[in-house]
Amino acid sequence: MKESDKSLGVAVLGCGSVGSQVVRLLQEQAGDLAARVGAPVELVGVAVRRLDAAREVEVPEGLLTTDAAALVARDDVDLVVEVIGGIEPARGLILSALEHGASVVTANKALLAEDGPTLFEAAEKAGRDIYYEAAVAGAIPILRPLRESLAGDTVTRVLGIVNGTTNFILDKMDTSGAGFGDALQEAQDLGYAEADPTADVEGFDAAAKAAILASLAFHSRVTASDVHREGISEVTAADVASARDMDSVVKLLAICELRPGADGGEDAVAVRVHPAMIPRSHPLASVREAYNAVFVESEAAGQLMFYGPGAGGSPTASAVLGDLVTVARNRLAGTRGAGESAYAARAVLSMGESRTRYHVAIDVDDRAGVLATVALAFAEHDVSIQTVRQEGRGDDAQLVVVSHEATDAQLSATVAHLRTMDIVRDVTSVMRVEGVAE
Ligand SMILES: NC(=O)C1=CN([C@@H]2O[C@H](COP(=O)(O)OP(=O)(O)OC[C@H]3O[C@@H](n4cnc5c(N)ncnc54)[C@H](O)[C@@H]3O)[C@@H](O)[C@H]2O)C=CC1
Numbered sequence: 300m301k302e303s304d305k306s307l308g309v310a311v312l313g314c315g316s317v318g319s320q321v322v323r324l325l326q327e328q329a330g331d332l333a334a335r336v337g338a339p340v341e342l343v344g345v346a347v348r349r350l351d352a353a354r355e356v357e358v359p360e361g362l363l364t365t366d367a368a369a370l371v372a373r374d375d376v377d378l379v380v381e382v383i384g385g386i387e388p389a390r391g392l393i394l395s396a397l398e399h400g401a402s403v404v405t406a407n408k409a410l411l412a413e414d415g416p417t418l419f420e421a422a423e424k425a426g427r428d429i430y431y432e433a434a435v436a437g438a439i440p441i442l443r444p445l446r447e448s449l450a451g452d453t454v455t456r457v458l459g460i461v462n463g464t465t466n467f468i469l470d471k472m473d474t475s476g477a478g479f480g481d482a483l484q485e486a487q488d489l490g491y492a493e494a495d496p497t498a499d500v501e502g503f504d505a506a507a508k509a510a511i512l513a514s515l516a517f518h519s520r521v522t523a524s525d526v527h528r529e530g531i532s533e534v535t536a537a538d539v540a541s542a543r544d545m546d547s548v549v550k551l552l553a554i555c556e557l558r559p560g561a562d563g564g565e566d567a568v569a570v571r572v573h574p575a576m577i578p579r580s581h582p583l584a585s586v587r588e589a590y591n592a593v594f595v596e597s598e599a600a601g602q603l604m605f606y607g608p609g610a611g612g613s614p615t616a617s618a619v620l621g622d623l624v625t626v627a628r629n630r631l632a633g634t635r636g637a638g639e640s641a642y643a644a645r646a647v648l649s650m651g652e653s654r655t656r657y658h659v660a661i662d663v664d665d666r667a668g669v670l671a672t673v674a675l676a677f678a679e680h681d682v683s684i685q686t687v688r689q690e691g692r693g694d695d696a697q698l699v700v701v702s703h704e705a706t707d708a709q710l711s712a713t714v715a716h717l718r719t720m721d722i723v724r725d726v727t728s729v730m731r732v733e734g735v736a737e
């Protein structure tokens with residue numbers, strides 16, 4: 300260990316989009332980092348899959364290795380940055396690093412959302428830190444505010460755009476009419492997308508982030524499997540156009556809510572990720588390209604908004620380095636930061652119990668009484684209608700209904716009912732609506 304001479308050895312695992320920028324910053328800012336930490340922070344190894352791969356950064360000779368397991372076990376490694384991603388070997392390497400006495404910084408939301416508690420318990424046992432600000436919303440400081448700044452308040456809701464790739468795609472579809480494939484390719488070229496972009500497009504990445512946000516916000520253990528997840532692969536150009544007609548945009552939202560327990564029982568949490576229409580006047584509507592934004596509502600503070608670059612190698616490396624400075628300082632001070640806080644152990648509600656609103660576009664027969672019949676279907680499921688408008692005539696007749704808030708179960712039963720009705724030719728678009736006052 301280098302603690303005797305106060306120099307801290309850093310191992311970086313993975314040298315892709317994020318890892319290469321972490322290595323660059325460690326080298327370029329060595330002097331400032333040493334001053335801020337109070338000791339030199341020295342890059343002592345970089346684990347890669349292939350030694351001869353092309354890289355965005357020049358790694359000093361002798362530092363590259365393909366043996367990540369041996370690297371994390373070395374005596375001169377005090378701090379480990381895991382930016383490989385995925386579940387294994389990342390989990391095994393982090394556990395081994397902690398067992399060998401290193402503090403860990405990771406950007407790995409997939410692993411944290413699947414098995415965070417195992418990592419937190421290992422860190423607790425080892426008396427070391429595990430920090431992960433980069434795992435949610437890239438460069439935006441959001442986990443530290445939830446864990447530290449709001450530790451004395453009661454967070455009731457977290458609502459955000461937390462996936463840069465899908466925001467980039469939806470933004471391009473809305474503003475330039477770009478096709479889905481071209482927009483995705485551009486996001487991949489810019490280093491925003493996950494190694495397998497299905498994780499972005501199908502909402503897995505946002506769901507992992509929602510689980511991490513909900514765990515911290517509500518002091519409970521929420522895993523990716525607790526999150527209702529829908530991606531953007533079924534969002535059509537017609538949905539985007541329909542949103543535009545309503546002066547709205549389609550965004551992939553992550554929504555984490557504290558719901559009062561029934562009959563005065565314990566509060567529970569509801570966590571969901573899905574595309575939704577929001578009015579263009581809503582602040583989230585102006586979040587463009589790969590930017591992210593997160594709203595936090597809490598009892599005492601009210602509404603807070605966090606905004607910034609949510610993806611990309613360099614912004615994400617900024618969050619990694621911020622954590623690295625903190626865990627390095629903690630090591631020098633012989634202390635560690637706050638560990639997991641899951642004392643509230645709140646139950647997680649199913650999607651059917653979540654309260655939301657629907658926008659439904661229905662192709663109908665153009666004859667007398669159709670509007671009343673459709674309205675009756677909503678009423679039968681106790682769903683109140685906020686607005687309804689008719690477009691087109693004859694074979695082109697379409698009703699566009701926006702409901703008031705109801706449970707998702709009531710709303711989906713209404714849509715299923717509409718699909719069985721003779722006068723309904725097709726339900727062409729169903730999308731949740733957020734950000735509109737009741
Ligand atoms: N790219 C982004 O905008 C963001 C990424 N993250 C997270 O950061 C992590 C890294 O993401 P990226 O850099 O984008 O991925 P990437 O795919 O560009 O880089 C991962 C690197 O790890 C290497 N690797 C794989 N297995 C390895 C092994 N056994 N030993 C050593 N190296 C190995 C790969 O060859 C690749 O170069 C992931 O957990 C990701 O979810 C978090 C926030 C934003």
Ligand SMILES: N[C@@H](CC=O)C(=O)O
Pocket residue numbers: 434436437461462463464465491492493499504609610611
């Ligand atoms: N693939 C992710 C990267 C950051 O977490 C995204 O697109 O947001």
Ligand code: NA
Pocket residue numbers: 432433434435436437438439440441442618
């Ligand atoms: Na962040």
